Ligand SMILES: [Zn+2]
């Protein structure tokens with residue numbers, strides 16, 4: 001049941017495009033595209049507040065994360081640019097419950113029937129009628145931001161599957177769920193062993209060409225986040241994707257190993 005005190009989820013535009021617009025979607029050059037190809041079949045979409053990913057492999061499409069509330073239309077525009085339609089999204093995976101990752105979920109669910117997977121530690125927050133937990137770790141910042149957060153709370157979303165460490169999902173030769181707690185208790189990374197790619201959500205930052213731990217401002221347990229970086233450093237991958245930064249396209253696992261070796265504790 002939706003929360004009565006919250007804004008109603010926005011429904012993305014469903015009108016069919018005129019033929020000239022479809023043609024433009026197909027032909028528009030890269031700088032005008034909403035979706036950026038990271039590697040064949042894996043696309044990054046700039047949403048409100050973060051980046052979502054589309055895994056496009058054969059008839060089924062998986063969406064990873066949904067941006068802040070109001071991001072649904074942008075994700076569907078990206079799909080249209082790829083010549084695909086919203087009904088083809090079979091699964092939605094959420095890396096963690098923060099507003100900038102789960103905010104677009106209810107509005108997308110109102111429009112597409114995709115099965116939604118969330119780590120079992122996060123699922124109660126996503127599915128609850130209560131507002132999402134305040135992500136700010138500093139009590140004063142949490143208090144200051146509370147009114148904005150409650151105004152922008154997306155409302156309850158449907159969770160169909162509880163994900164756990166080691167779960168295997170179809171797409172690009174197989175996607176593996178890697179539980180990487182710390183930023184939140186149920187943060188997950190998505191590993192594509194066949195394609196040599198790892199998508200870490202907010203488990204790491206990549207600023208000015210340097211890997212960093214997740215921001216202290218929003219991270220529940222920095223010690224656990226450090227352990228998770230060590231866990232991710234044991235995987236083999238070439239490409240590393242983040243939710244707020246540009247990807248590292250080659251030699252990424254070596255960079256993560258070097259970063260993990262330098263971490264204290
Ligand atoms: Zn986050």
Ligand SMILES: [Zn+2]
Nearest residue numbers: 050100202243
């Ligand atoms: Zn984030």
